[in-house]
Amino acid sequence: MNLKIDRDGRVVTVRLHRPAVRNALSHAVLTDLLDALRPLDRDPGVGCFVVTGSPEVFAAGADIREMADRTASEMADDDYFAGWEEFAALRTPKIAAVSGYALGGGCELAMMCDLVIAGRSAVFGQPEVKLGVMPGIGGTQRLTRLVGKARAMDLILTGRTIDALEAERWGLVSRVVADSQVLEEAAQTAAVIASYGRASVRAAREAVDQALETGLRDGIRYERRVFHGLFATEDQREGMRAFLEKRPPRFTGQ
Incomplete structure (x- = not known):
């Protein structure tokens, strides 16, 4: 299992757990995520999801080893990454609790959530250009809508990263708190949301x-x-x- 799932009342916390590859997002991660959250999304006793990683890494990107040797026709035939839109479309509100690196697919995963609460150690970026590709899990679209064309072009075309405070100024992050408080802040916020109709x-x-x-x-x-x-x-x-x-x-x- 690539995830750890905890439930506290009406709040469900999903922790990415692939420490050997810095929580890289693979097809298996997506499958596990959807298998776990589909029934919970329909559960009237669930009011909010919290998605997090480790204190050092939220998710460092998509799983490059899984993609490196694939051809263009294979990627197109599989409509690779399309399944992530099912995660984004889950109707239960989602909070990303981000510490450490949220790069590439990790940044895109955070942007699929409704709120992003970041620790001061958080680092965001879309560095796919350094691999000869571009964002493919919604990065060009969601980032542009969140921060505007000029800033999206800055991150996507240069591959540079920004820290949590800059991400907050840009509108990518909802709140910045001490690293030790990220999960607590996310859980408390989730409990408030889950307490409403x-x-x-x-x-x-x-x-x-x-x-x-x-x-x-x-x-x-x-x-x-x-x-x-x-x-x-x-x-x-x-x-x-x-x-x-x-x-x-x-x-x-x-």
């Missing part, structure tokens, strides 16, 4: 993602329709009743 949280993250896909007018219309739809849920009724009655809400995920 499941339907509203899922709808909100999908609406934010929609902002990157559509123009402003279409995005606002989409947001409004989803907002209207939440009035069919018990959690909406409970949340608003609790506010009016000045008590904590008791969300059920319904």
Whole structure:
């Protein structure tokens, strides 16, 4: 198994565990990840995922040994890396807790998550150009949307890396904390997210993602329709009743 899975209440933590290859992302890692998270994504008792690596390395990239001898036709026939979009599309919110290196596929994995909480040791980059290739797990697309064309070109065309504080300034990282606090901060944030109504949280993250896909007018219309739809849920009724009655809400995920 390339992962370690822990569950604490409504929060599931997934730790990449390939220490011999610095948590390189292989086809087996993706298979294990999806096999573990598909059923949890459907579990109404799960409210948030935390994805992390080791204190030294989140993930140093895709598994080069697995790709090095493949041909262009083999890569195209397999639609190599396409399966990672299933991970990105999981509806449960995902927090990346990043310490150490998040390079290439590791940076792309972090960007597939909804929040990135980084330790001060974190290092981000898309150095694929140094291998004669380019980002292939969404790096050219997600990085550009997150930090803008100029900065995406800077990282992708030079292959240079940036530290956690620069990544935070650019908008790649949500928060920077001490390395010793990364997992605790991520777990606490995940617990807060998981404490809210499941339907509203899922709808909100999908609406934010929609902002990157559509123009402003279409995005606002989409947001409004989803907002209207939440009035069919018990959690909406409970949340608003609790506010009016000045008590904590008791969300059920319904």
